[in-house]
Amino acid sequence: MRRVGDLSRLHEEYFDLGLRVVAITTELPEEVEEEMLRAREVEYWIGSDPSGRMIELYKDDSLPTPPGARSKVSIPKSYLIDGHGRVVGDAIPTEERIEKLLEGRFDASELPPLHVDLGPARAAYARGAFGEAFESAQVLASSADEALAKDAVLLKERVEAYAEFLQGLAESSLEKKRPGRAYGLSLALVHRFEGTEAARAARAELQELRADPSVRKELDAWRDFEAALERDVKPAGAFKADVIRASYEKVARANAGTWAAWFAEDRAKKLAPR
């Protein structure tokens, strides 16, 4: 049962990062229990719904059904539901897709309306300067204005949650023997999430990864990336997106095939004019 293995792996690997696998069957609890004992490796959550009510809710009733026959659904069938309870897919997602979706929860567009005084912090968040957003939210979190303090705490916690998410991705990359990617994520944490606990941990992680000889090509690529950050990106500031983008694109071209290139390309795409 390859599917059981795939689902178990997704549930376990992405549990801490925010995914739950929930499986529904119309079989009786005793049957499920027996099957689980046999299969063993089932890690996700299983619901027994002999009434078939769940299927009724998800079944397409508009389809023509031969008279006297019950309409049929093909099994297995998956739905992917996002953090707002909205359906975003109807297949088991690839790791790449689920990681992208999970990270999307931290997009600036997902931030709720915030107190007007948090405008600069919010803008910093939106351009990816999470450390800066964190720092200014931290200052405002002790404001005497309660509404402001509350929103500041919310923003601060969002930055921390994002940093922890990336830290989790870095850890899982290491487990999957992708030290280059772990290095890139740790680097992103150090550069863009200054002040958070996860950034401190990432700094230590970088030291360890640099000592690993198996990741030389990747590390060279990241060094290139870091150099571009210092040389072009930081001095350019927030309003020179085209300069920053060109710099990232150059890094991507020169280091094709590495995670650093993928990361640089991703950044460049986000800066592309719409």
Place this chain on the structure above:
Amino acid sequence: MLAILSLAASTLPASDGWKDLTGEPAPVLEASRWFNTDGTLPSLEELRGKFVLLEFFATW
């Protein structure tokens, strides 16, 4: 004639019998008994903000 028939058949939407809910709110999750949890589904509060991969399955 055969060509016309098969053309007509191909215009019918291919369907697996399930609703296409992409972009829609997902209907509730419920079951009479849950496994691999403490017997119930963790509260909706716990699931808020989480992604859920819902799988309909059968062992037969």
